[in-house]
Amino acid sequence: MKVVAFNGSARKDGNTAILVRTLFKELEKAGIETELVQLAGKKMHGCLGCGKCQEKKDRHCIIPDFANECIEKMDEADGIILASPTYFSDVTSEMKALIDRSGYVALGNDHMFRRKVGAAVVAVRRGGAIHTFDTINHFFFINQMVVPGSNYWNVGIGLAPGDVEKDEEGLATMKVLGENMAWVMKKLKK
Numbered sequence: 001m002k003v004v005a006f007n008g009s010a011r012k013d014g015n016t017a018i019l020v021r022t023l024f025k026e027l028e029k030a031g032i033e034t035e036l037v038q039l040a041g042k043k044m045h046g047c048l049g050c051g052k053c054q055e056k057k058d059r060h061c062i063i064p065d066f067a068n069e070c071i072e073k074m075d076e077a078d079g080i081i082l083a084s085p086t087y088f089s090d091v092t093s094e095m096k097a098l099i100d101r102s103g104y105v106a107l108g109n110d111h112m113f114r115r116k117v118g119a120a121v122v123a124v125r126r127g128g129a130i131h132t133f134d135t136i137n138h139f140f141f142i143n144q145m146v147v148p149g150s151n152y153w154n155v156g157i158g159l160a161p162g163d164v165e166k167d168e169e170g171l172a173t174m175k176v177l178g179e180n181m182a183w184v185m186k187k188l189k190k
Helices: 015-029 052-056 066-076 093-108 129-142 168-189
Strands: 002-007 033-038 079-085 117-124 155-157
Touching: 002 015, 002 066, 015 033, 015 079, 015 117, 015 155, 015 168, 033 066, 052 093, 066 093, 079 093, 079 129, 093 129, 117 129, 117 168, 129 155, 155 168
Parallel strands: 002 033, 002 079, 079 117, 117 155
Antiparallel strands: none
């Protein structure tokens, strides 16, 4: 089994990546392979709403950029983590482009993410994290994905890179999320 995570932060290896790696430790303990894809610096256009992915049904978007590599990784994975810092109470523009593009491709290709396990991870300085969390979970729900919970919302608090490591509750939440994600994935695989 494999989980692929997409870090929507403009900063590689910042607070969002730290949260994902905390979750990854629990998945790896359970024998699940992990991969972190960082969207920082990648060229990815927003959705054009052209409907070509629904016409062609080839599990790809017609825009030839990094989004198609991400969609392929999502298609091959058993679990998907979408991780984003909070920008003006929502996901980053990079994450929104990935959500829109991969979402349309998935819906237009027989709901290709159906029954995969999905988890949201959110980094925040202070407020707006719940809206960011909701945006990601809406993607999972419309794609008929299975979403495990944790012991609190999947949020870590920190401003400067590395500050999230001081958020003991946020790190503990990621640990429980990783344990629960691994449990759900193994149950679904039976």
